[in-house]
Amino acid sequence: MAFDSHVVTLVxxxxxxxxxxxxxxxxxxxxxxxxxxxxxxxxxxxxxxxxRRTPRVSPAxxxxxxGHAASFRAVFEAVHEDDVASAVVLLNTALAATGAxxxxxxxxxxxxxxxxxxxxxxxxxxxxxAGCTAGLALAVGSDLAxxxxxxxxxxCDRVFVDLSRNAGRRFCSTACQNRTKTAxxxxxx
Numbered sequence: 156m157a158f159d160s161h162v163v164t165l166v167x168x169x170x171x172x173x174x175x176x177x178x179x180x181x182x183x184x185x186x187x188x189x190x191x192x193x194x195x196x197x198x199x200x201x202x203x204x205x206x207r208r209t210p211r212v213s214p215a216x217x218x219x220x221x222g223h224a225a226s227f228r229a230v231f232e233a234v235h236e237d238d239v240a241s242a243v244v245l246l247n248t249a250l251a252a253t254g255a256x257x258x259x260x261x262x263x264x265x266x267x268x269x270x271x272x273x274x275x276x277x278x279x280x281x282x283x284x285a286g287c288t289a290g291l292a293l294a295v296g297s298d299l300a301x302x303x304x305x306x307x308x309x310x311c312d313r314v315f316v317d318l319s320r321n322a323g324r325r326f327c328s329t330a331c332q333n334r335t336k337t338a339x340x341x342x343x344x
Contacts, residue, residue, distance in 0.1 A: 163318065168202060172224040173228045180310045184310075198221070210268045223249070228314065234301075246291055253274045256285075257289070270285040
């Protein structure tokens with residue numbers, strides 16, 4: 156099984172929400188979860204990208220998605236620790252809470268249909284939370300769970316989706332990879 160483009164988008168957005176909206180470590184620097192206007196901006200940036208327009212996000216929607224980002228982080232961490240059973244409990248709880256449901260929608264190019272995931276209402280926060288939760292559930296419920304990762308660099312806990320051919324990605328970014336390799340080189344000298 157391989158990720159289809161819609162599932163990839165949902166799982167990558169989930170990872171961006173975690174990385175933009177949760178506190179922890181990033182490339183050796185401690186980061187705090189953004190508040191107020193910074194949370195709204197971070198949420199909009201996480202939802203935009205990949206050719207999609209950056210949506211307008213209200214403070215309430217940003218707050219709601221920040222809560223979901225915390226649960227997404229717990230899913231990535233559980234999978235990273237090979238505790239898939241805990242990830243499943245978290246995802247099943249989130250699927251029920253968001254009312255995630257599949258729906259066939261027409262492709263924008265005309266002709267054909269695509270399965271999208273919707274929430275219990277059409278609000279931005281519930282819709283994205285339901286979609287991201289369903290995308291993570293599809294990954295965890297298949298042989299692709301190992302593609303969800305937490306950065307292996309010291310003092311970094313950002314998450315990533317490994318789309319490499321050999322499923323060998325260990326770092327959230329090239330910066331963390333380079334930092335780790337430089338530290339290893341210096342330690343050998």
